[in-house]
Amino acid sequence: MSAIMNPYLSFRDQAADALRFYQGIFGGDVETTTFGDGSMSTDPAEVDKVMHGQLTSGAGFVLMASDTPAAMGVPSGSAITLSLSGDDDAVLTGWWDALTADGTVVLPLDVAPWGDRFGMCTDRYGIDWMVSIARADAA
Structure with missing residues (x-):
């Protein structure tokens, strides 16, 4: 069996900025799908937010991230480093x-x-x- 574990970061509305920031540090490629792209929201305030984003770094690791819709709470604090x-x-x-x-x-x-x-x-x-x-x- 083969498996991979990837960290998935949750933001209110900073996922795209954060992924670009991490790309500037680690290199690699960022791919994003917005809530509008995925037809997951018609709310004009959310259609451009990141439903799923992924940085595949030049060093071989993956960071995933998304924005959290207004109807959902953003996890606060963290037990993860x-x-x-x-x-x-x-x-x-x-x-x-x-x-x-x-x-x-x-x-x-x-x-x-x-x-x-x-x-x-x-x-x-x-x-x-x-x-x-x-x-x-x-x-």
């Missing part, structure tokens, strides 16, 4: 810098007790992230 990890210091540090721009650093990206560089942040859209960069001598 997106985690990025790898050994390419320059790439992961660049992602960290972009995610923290106009965001909040929760734990600065620095050497952790286990030897890797590790940091936690919340981006401008309220999404929580962890970045872990393997130490150079880890193999």
